[in-house]
Amino acid sequence: MKIQNYRQVAGAEAAPGVVMRVVAGPAEGAPTFVMRVFEIEPGSATPHHTHPWEHEMFVVEGHGTLKSGDTEKPLEQGDAVMVLPDEPHSFANTSDSLLTVICVVPLVDGRMPGMPAGD
Secondary structure, three states: OOOOOHHHHOOEEEEEOOEEEEEEEEEHHEEEEEEEEEOOOOOOOOOOOOOOOOEEEEEEEEEEEEEOOOOOEEEEOOOOEEEOOOOOOOEEEOOOOEEEEEEEEEEEEEEOOOOOOOO
């Protein structure tokens, strides 16, 4: 068992204005999933992309939008999102404050999958 505050985990830039912190994954001995925390600055977004695995997200704070294909839906604190395999998607912060989301993805071949470049 491991307990840590996500703010003390080193972050990596996943996209301009988007910081990803891996809080549970292979380095911690997780056998199946990776839990990541994304902090999306106002006006920033993840790339619009697809991948062959599902993932689930939970909005911890802030609000923004979820783009799926050509459709945008609002997101706010407390929303839970499931993105199916091969579903085009991106998350954008349309507010004046930080958008923080938890994202869980499966391990792929025993490793954390990367975020593909946007289209």
